Structure formats: structure tokens, C-alpha cells
Amino acid sequence: MHVPDGFINAPTSAVTGVVAAGAVAVSLRGARRELDERTAPLAGLVAAFIFAVQMLNFPVAAGTSGHLLGGALAAILVGPYTGVLCVSVVLLMQGILFADGGLTALGVNITDMAIVTTVVAYALFRGLVKVLPRTRRSVTVASFVAALVSVPAAALAFTFLYWIGGTTDVAIGKVATAMIGVHVLIGIGEAAITALTVGAVVAVRPDLVYGARGLGQRLKLRVNGELVDAPSDTGPAPAPVAARSHRKVWITGLVASLVLAGFVSFYASADPDGLEKVASDKGIDEKAEEHANADSPLADYGVEDIADARVSGGLAGVIGVGVTVVAGSAVFWAVRRRRSDDTSPSSTETTV
Amino acid sequence: MGSGHAHRLYRHGHSPVHGLPPHTKLAATFAFVVVVVSTPREAMWAFGLYALLLAAVAYAARVPASFLLKRLLIEVPFVAFAVLMPFVAEGERVGVLGVSLSVNGLWGAWNVLAKGTLGVAASVLLASTTELRALLLGLQRLRLPPLLVQIASFMIRYGDVIADEMRRMRIARESRGFEARGVRHWGVLAKSAGALFIRSYERGERVHLAMVSRGYAGSMPVIDEATASRAQWSYALALPCAALVVCLLGWTL
Amino acid sequence: MTDPVTGPVTGPASEPVADVPASLDVSGLAFAYPDGHQALFGVDFSVARGERVALLGPNGAGKTTLVLHLNGILTGGTGTVAVAGLPVDRRNMAEIRRRVGIVFQDPDDQLFMPTVREDVAFGPAAAGAKGADLEARVDRALGLVGMAEFKDRPPHHLSFGQRRRVAVATVLAMEPEILVLDEPSSNLDPASRRELADILRALDVTVLMVTHDLPYALELCPRALILSDGVIAADGPTAELLADDGLMRAHRLELPFGFDPRSVPARN
Numbered sequence: 065m066h067v068p069d070g071f072i073n074a075p076t077s078a079v080t081g082v083v084a085a086g087a088v089a090v091s092l093r094g095a096r097r098e099l100d101e102r103t104a105p106l107a108g109l110v111a112a113f114i115f116a117v118q119m120l121n122f123p124v125a126a127g128t129s130g131h132l133l134g135g136a137l138a139a140i141l142v143g144p145y146t147g148v149l150c151v152s153v154v155l156l157m158q159g160i161l162f163a164d165g166g167l168t169a170l171g172v173n174i175t176d177m178a179i180v181t182t183v184v185a186y187a188l189f190r191g192l193v194k195v196l197p198r199t200r201r202s203v204t205v206a207s208f209v210a211a212l213v214s215v216p217a218a219a220l221a222f223t224f225l226y227w228i229g230g231t232t233d234v235a236i237g238k239v240a241t242a243m244i245g246v247h248v249l250i251g252i253g254e255a256a257i258t259a260l261t262v263g264a265v266v267a268v269r270p271d272l273v274y275g276a277r278g279l280g281q282r283l284k285l286r287v288n289g290e291l292v293d294a295p296s297d298t299g300p301a302p303a304p305v306a307a308r309s310h311r312k313v314w315i316t317g318l319v320a321s322l323v324l325a326g327f328v329s330f331y332a333s334a335d336p337d338g339l340e341k342v343a344s345d346k347g348i349d350e351k352a353e354e355h356a357n358a359d360s361p362l363a364d365y366g367v368e369d370i371a372d373a374r375v376s377g378g379l380a381g382v383i384g385v386g387v388t389v390v391a392g393s394a395v396f397w398a399v400r401r402r403r404s405d406d407t408s409p410s411s412t413e414t415t416v
Numbered sequence: 417m418g419s420g421h422a423h424r425l426y427r428h429g430h431s432p433v434h435g436l437p438p439h440t441k442l443a444a445t446f447a448f449v450v451v452v453v454s455t456p457r458e459a460m461w462a463f464g465l466y467a468l469l470l471a472a473v474a475y476a477a478r479v480p481a482s483f484l485l486k487r488l489l490i491e492v493p494f495v496a497f498a499v500l501m502p503f504v505a506e507g508e509r510v511g512v513l514g515v516s517l518s519v520n521g522l523w524g525a526w527n528v529l530a531k532g533t534l535g536v537a538a539s540v541l542l543a544s545t546t547e548l549r550a551l552l553l554g555l556q557r558l559r560l561p562p563l564l565v566q567i568a569s570f571m572i573r574y575g576d577v578i579a580d581e582m583r584r585m586r587i588a589r590e591s592r593g594f595e596a597r598g599v600r601h602w603g604v605l606a607k608s609a610g611a612l613f614i615r616s617y618e619r620g621e622r623v624h625l626a627m628v629s630r631g632y633a634g635s636m637p638v639i640d641e642a643t644a645s646r647a648q649w650s651y652a653l654a655l656p657c658a659a660l661v662v663c664l665l666g667w668t669l
Numbered sequence: 670m671t672d673p674v675t676g677p678v679t680g681p682a683s684e685p686v687a688d689v690p691a692s693l694d695v696s697g698l699a700f701a702y703p704d705g706h707q708a709l710f711g712v713d714f715s716v717a718r719g720e721r722v723a724l725l726g727p728n729g730a731g732k733t734t735l736v737l738h739l740n741g742i743l744t745g746g747t748g749t750v751a752v753a754g755l756p757v758d759r760r761n762m763a764e765i766r767r768r769v770g771i772v773f774q775d776p777d778d779q780l781f782m783p784t785v786r787e788d789v790a791f792g793p794a795a796a797g798a799k800g801a802d803l804e805a806r807v808d809r810a811l812g813l814v815g816m817a818e819f820k821d822r823p824p825h826h827l828s829f830g831q832r833r834r835v836a837v838a839t840v841l842a843m844e845p846e847i848l849v850l851d852e853p854s855s856n857l858d859p860a861s862r863r864e865l866a867d868i869l870r871a872l873d874v875t876v877l878m879v880t881h882d883l884p885y886a887l888e889l890c891p892r893a894l895i896l897s898d899g900v901i902a903a904d905g906p907t908a909e910l911l912a913d914d915g916l917m918r919a920h921r922l923e924l925p926f927g928f929d930p931r932s933v934p935a936r937n
Contacts, residue, residue: 068536069536070531071532103563105621110617112574112616113617115575116616117612120582122602123598141613150567152564156564156568160442160539160555161548162543163425163543166453231457231528232524232527234504234524257602257605260603261613263606265614268614269614270704573783577825619778625778628766629770629773630766630792631796633795637790637795639790639791
């Protein structure tokens with residue numbers, strides 16, 4: 065299910081590994097700031113939940129069934145930082161304990177399944193919740209759209225990685241088209257399940273849905289059977305989310321550039337059915353190859369004219385890797401600068 | 417349900433491979449896979465040698481071949497993909513039994529199959545000779561961020577507990593005559609998933625309470641630490657070093 | 670000290686100890702959860718050192734909420750809590766949490782480490798113990814609950830009763846001033862119940878036992894508090910409270926069929 069070793073070449077794997085490590089590091093700090101000392105148990109339990117819910121089969125029809133990928137769900141329920149952490153840990157454990165997903169492909173898997181899915185879903189979700197009226201229905205609608213888009217977005221991100229460092233030259237533009245089609249379908253399933261699940265949680269514990277929390281109430285004292293207002297010296301303060309938007313902008317920017325740049329190819333993260341479908345569609349469409357290739361934006365990309373396939377691939381790799389490294393380090397730098405300017409660091413962690 | 421991922425690969429044993437400190441095995445496996453991935457695909461003999469190296473490790477670890485091969489099934493979706501590659505890939509084509517195949521696609525398929533299989537085999541050997549607990553200690557020793565190790569550790573500790581809860585919910589659904597058959601039942605399943613999330617999150621909160629009640633202030637006390645002697649390191653690194661020699665030969669020959 | 674208790678009081682607490690500060694002193698405590706549900710409406714009581722007190726109350730009375738205030742896990746409401754004279758606030762938190770040992774209702778929540786040994790070692794290690802000293806504390810705590818031979822087992826391989834005992838050991842290893850048990854007898858078979866009672870009676874610490882198992886409360890605790898609707902509704906000798914039918918009915922507390930507290934011989 066997850067990308068195995070050998071699918072993406074070594075340099076690209078290494079660079080995605082660095083990107084993934086960076087994003088996980090940022091998420092560790094972000095989660096820590098949101099959940100302080102509760103991070104480990106809460107993220108651990110949510111990771112266990114994601115792990116379990118991936119085993120929950122949703123029957124589609126005629127014996128086929130799908131299951132949740134959980135990136136969007138995690139992002140909406142526990143926020144982008146904790147979401148990235150949970151899905152990353154799930155992927156790490158799947159790789160080490162169950163040989164599911166190659167060890168060298170861990171960076172690729174984390175980048176598109178943990179980071180892109182989560183960040184895209186969360187950015188969309190927040191945006192929609194801000195725009196839509198403040199009702200529970202809006203939360204459900206926003207979840208649906210966020211999950212719907214997150215799956216093809218991850219497909220695009222993988223496409224981009226494959227374009228840079230794929231080990232086989234496949235007609236990338238055409239596969240991308242098929243891939244997007246298939247993953248929009250998968251995304252619909254993911255969206256329905258995610259929205260229904262978020263809806264179920266909002267109905268019972270709205271305070272647990274990260275995007276929709278924060279309504280405090282005055283305390284009362286029962287004095288001789290009468291309820292009176294208690295003096296509120298320490299009212300519960302809902303955590304403001306807006307203060308962190310700068311960092312989010314950076315991360316979103318990185319992801320958006322990844323997604324836009326790689327508007328092509330195919331994605332192999334989630335669903336074997338999706339993969340096979342794309343591959344067989346491709347086989348059927350063989351004759352259209354020339355045409356589709358000419359139409360694809362990447363066909364005009366200069367490296368195509370270079371005769372030697374290896375050099376061509378290498379050049380594309382170098383360009384893509386360069387872009388990724390620059391974007392990645394820009395984010396790092398921005399985050400670090402911001403961190404040192406930050407006047408409210410994680411001092412709560414160190415309180416004895 | 418509850419099988420698949422919840423099934424542990426670990427096989428109890430006392431082989432020399434079992435006895436190695438976990439972080440040396442993690443490092444060796446990772447280095448080995450990196451070497452394999454960096455090998456040029458044209459050096460087909462090199463992959464045969466890698467397979468022999470892994471077979472030697474499996475022999476030393478007393479992991480039966482059938483166990484290893486069964487676990488390779490996880491690769492099947494990618495085998496299907498690899499089989500299609502020669503048909504869909506670009507470039508120079510060659511006729512085999514009257515079918516036109518892409519040379520590049522053939523190499524690509526071989527590349528994914530060989531490297532992917534070796535990668536899975538190496539991971540399976542690691543997982544089948546190293547206890548969960550030890551793997552976590554190994555990750556900790558390899559300087560993975562402690563918070564990440566803690567999250568992983570909680571995930572492992574409570575994975576079964578939550579999968580059990582999920583199974584009980586399914587039994588409760590089924591004993592009331594409900595069986596999910598199609599899309600129209602998704603609402604019910606999603607409600608279960610939602611309830612499972614709430615239970616998991618609340619358990620997380622309770623676990624946290626139990627932790628702070630015993631003085632947890634953000635960092636786990638180190639109770640055990642994995643250590644390795646120089647001999648153990650060299651023993652473990654024999655595998656990736658041998659692989660590296662093969663890889664270098666592969667590039668030069 | 671505390672203001673007079675606001676609810677109806679049926680009897681005085683055990684005689685106040687003059688110079689030793691009370692193990693636990695709660696005054697005017699009110700609290701609401703983030704979802705808006707208010708659980709405590711001004712709780713006042715005090716537990717002297719060495720006492721064993723039962724905190725009784727129907728489901729939803731706020732018992733667990735109260736327990737979580739005792740070591741500062743829940744804060745942000747109004748009122749104060751002091752442990753051995755030390756107010757529960759951010760500055761004293763580490764010390765408070767060492768002194769207040771809470772045994773939670775579900776041992777699965779409490780036993781979060783991969784092995785019994787590591788779990789019992791968690792608290793002392795967090796407080797800085799290491800090496801031989803740490804091992805000794807682990808062994809002693811496990812010995813007190815008779816679980817020494819299960820040291821290297823993973824918690825989820827133990828029976829429920831064994832897990833409950835290990836949970837008690839995890840707290841005892843911290844050498845607490847006051848042991849707080851949330852429903853200690855729940856889900857235990859009669860033999861495990863008896864074993865746990867023997868263990869608790871043999872310990873030399875202040876005990877606050879939250880329960881709706883009334884015979885267990887009578888067996889172990891000379892004094893009882895009734896928490897109802899988020900306030901202390903009664904405070905007195907356990908036998909007297911349980912014998913007061915009107916009081917019991919008013920707070921949805923029911924004795925098991927055929928159990929008569931008046932016929933139980935007094936013990937301590």
C-alpha cells in the first residue's frame with residue numbers, strides 16, 4: 065500500500081526524508097505548544113486510533129470495500145501539528161514493525177500521506193469554517209470538502225516526487241490525469257466517511273474538534289441550594305488559533321508549491337485499486353500517448369529534448385531537488401527566526 | 417478485522433541476531449536498504465548477492481523461508497504495478513513473444529521489484545527478530561526525538577486496547593442485527609468511528625492524568641537504555657558493509 | 670481553617686489534630702468542564718493525617734472531578750485545595766503530585782508503560798531516583814501488593830485484579846502522604862477484593878477512598894463523606910451515615926440487599 069523501496073531514486077528519497085524530518089520537527093514544536101505536556105499520551109492515543117480506524121472497512125458495493133486514510137480526519141480533529149505527528153508515527157511504525165512501506169521511502173510516504181494530506185485538509189477546513197456560518201453543519205461541510213481535496217492533493221504531491229525521482233519514465237501527464245480522476249473518486253469516499261465521523265464527534269463532544277472549540281461558561285456556586293455566580297478570577301480561556309497563522313502560511317506555501325509544480329503523474333500511497341486502475345487505463349489508452357504527451361505541460365519542459373534518458377531524468381531531478389531544498393530551507397529559516405522572536409516560548413514545559 | 421496490521425511479525429527466539437542490541441540492528445537494516453536502493457539496476461547479479469546476504473541473516477536468525485516469503489505478499493499491489501510498467505512506459509521498445517514492451521519499463525519493473533522485495537525482506541527480518549519494546553529503545557538510542565518515541569510507545573501500548581474496543585463495538589452492532597452492506601450504512605460505521613475517537617481521546621486524557629499524577633512534567637524518565645559493544649556493532653554492520661562492497665562493484669563493473 | 674460546611678451536616682469529623690497539618694484540606698471548590706457541564710458547586714472538607722475516609726456519592730455526583738483537583742490536574746475553577754498544608758498551585762505541583770497518590774479506576778489508564786517494572790519505576794524515576802535505589806523502591810512497592818514476581822510482564826497480560834494491584838504499587842512507589850483510590854473495588858472478584866482490602870489496611874498512609882461500594886467503605890473507613898450534586902452533603906462516622914435511611918435515600922445511595930450496617934462489628 066505504501067511506497068516501497070526502489071520506487072523513488074536515492075537522492076530524492078534523501079531530500080524528501082529531510083523535508084519530512086523538518087516538517088515533523090516543526091509539528092513536534094507546534095503540538096507541544098498546543099498540548100504542552102499532554103502531547104505524548106494524546107498524540108499516541110490518536111495515532112493508535114488512526115491505526116485502528118484504518119482497519120475499519122466501509123463496504124462500497126458488491127463485496128468491495130474502502131477504508132479511511134485518516135490524514136484529513138486527524139487534521140480536523142486534532143489540528144495540523146498533532147495530525148502530522150500522528151500520521152507520521154503510524155507510517156513509521158508500519159514501516160518498522162510491519163514492513164509496510166520501504167524504510168528509504170519513509171520520507172516520501174510521510175511527505176505525501178502525513179504532511180500534504182494533513183496540511184491541505186486543515187488549511188481548507190479552517191478557510192471554510194471561517195467563511196461559512198458558525199454551525200455544526202458547516203463543520204461537517206468543511207470536513208467533506210477538506211477531505212475530498214486532500215486525497216488528490218496527496219496524489220499530486222506524489223506525482224511531483226515521482227516526476228523528480230521516479231525510477232521509470234512513464235508518460236507523466238497522462239497518468240496524472242487518470243490518477244487525479246481515480247483519486248477524486250477515492251477522495252469522495254474519504255470525504256463522506258470523514259464528514260460523517262467529524263459530524264458524529266461534533267454532536268457529542270464539540271470541544272474535541274480542534275477547528276470548532278472554545279466556548280467558556282461562567283461557574284456557579286450552590287449556596288444553600290441556590291445557584292449563584294462564582295467570582296471568576298481564572299476564567300477558562302479558549303486557546304486562540306490565529307496567532308500561529310504565519311507559520312501555517314509558510315507550510316501551506318511549501319505544500320502549494322509542491323502541489324502546483326507537480327501537476328502530473330501518479331501516486332502510489334493509498335490504494336492498490338487506484339494504482340492498478342490508473343495503470344490499466346494507461347495501457348488501454350496507449351495510442352493516445354503521443355497526443356497526450358504533447359499536451360502535457362511537462363512535455364514542453366526542456367529536459368525532454370535531451371536524448372539520454374538518464375541525463376534527462378537526472379536534470380529534472382536536480383531542478384526539482386533544488387526547488388525542494390530551497391523551499392524547505394526557506395520554511396526552516398522562517399520558522400527558526402520566528403521562534404527566536406517568539407516571546408512566549410514553551411516555558412510551560414519546564415515549569416516544575 | 418484485527419488481523420493484518422495488528423498481527424505482530426516478531427518471532428521469539430535466542431539466535432545471535434535476536435541477541436543484538438536493537439539500535440545496531442535498526443542502523444544496519446537502514447544502511448543495507450539505502451545501499452540496495454543506490455545500486456544501479458543494470459547490475460542484476462548484485463541483487464542476487466544481496467538476496468544471498470539476507471538469506472544468510474535469515475539462516476542465522478532461524479527465520480524460516482516460508483515465513484519470510486509469506487510476508488513479502490505485502491508487496492503484491494506493487495508487483496501488479498510493476499507488471500504493467502513495461503506496457504505503459506516510454507522509450508525504446510522491444511518485441512517479446514509478439515508483444516511490444518518498453519525497455520525502460522522492463523528495467524523499471526525489475527528495479528522496483530528487486531529493490532522493493534529486498535527492502536521488505538530486510539524489514540521483515542528486523543521486525544521478526546526484535547521485540548517491540550526493544551525497537552522503541554533502539555529508536556530512542558538512535559536519537560529519534562524523544563517525543564516521537566513516546567508517541568510511538570503509546571501508540572503501541574494502546575493499539576491493541578483500541579482495536580479491542582473497535583471489535584467490541586462491531587460485536588455490539590452485529591448482535592443487534594446490524595451488518596454494514598453498502599454505502600447507506602456508512603453513517604452507522606462513521607458514528608462508531610466517531611465514538612472510537614472520543615474514547616481514544618478521553619483515554620489519552622486519562623493516561624495523561626495518570627502520568628502527571630506520578631510527576632510527569634513533559635519528559636519521560638529514562639529507565640532502560642540500550643547499549644552496544646564495539647563487537648556487537650561490527651557484527652551488525654557486517655551486513656551493510658558487505659552490501660556496500662557489492663554496490664561499489666556494481667557501479668564500477 | 671475551613672468555613673463551616675454549607676450543606677446539612679450529620680456529625681463532626683474525627684477530632685482535629687492541632688499541630689500536624691491536615692493531609693488534605695478542601696475549601697469552596699467549584700468547577701465546570703470546558704463543555705459547560707458544572708460538576709462541583711463549592712466543596713469543603715478536611716482529612717487529618719492517618720485517617721481513612723470514604724467519599725461516597727451516586728454516579729455523576731462529581732466524585733472523580735473532585736479527585737482530579739486533589740493533585741492539581743484540574744484547576745481553573747474557584748476555591749482552594751491544600752495537601753499537608755501545601756496549597757495546590759503551579760509552584761508546588763511536583764511536590765503535590767509526589768505526596769498525593771491517585772489510583773485511577775481503570776488500571777489500563779494507569780499502566781501506560783510497556784512492562785510492570787517500568788510502570789512502577791515511572792514515578793520515582795520522574796522524581797529523580799535511579800539505579801539501585803530505584804530498583805529497591807520498585808521491589809518494595811511490588812512486594813507490598815504481592816506482585817513481585819510479575820515484574821517483567823507487560824501489563825496487558827495480567828488479570829484485572831492483578832492490574833489493579835500493580836496500579837496501587839505504581840503509586841506506593843512514590844511514598845505518598847495520602848492515597849486516593851477511585852472505585853478500588855470495581856470489577857474485582859470477591860477474592861481480589863479481600864486481598865486489596867488487606868493490602869490497604871496494612872498501609873500506613875492517609876487514605877481517601879472514592880466509592881459507591883458501601884460495604885467496602887464501611888469495612889475500611891471509619892469516617893465517610895457524602896458528595897451529592899457537587900457539594901458535601903454529609904460528613905460523619907461511616908456506620909452512622911449508612912444507618913441513616915433518610916439520608917441514604919436522599920442521595921441515591923443504596924445498601925446491597927440484606928446488608929445491615931448496624932450488624933457489622935466495628936473494626937479499625
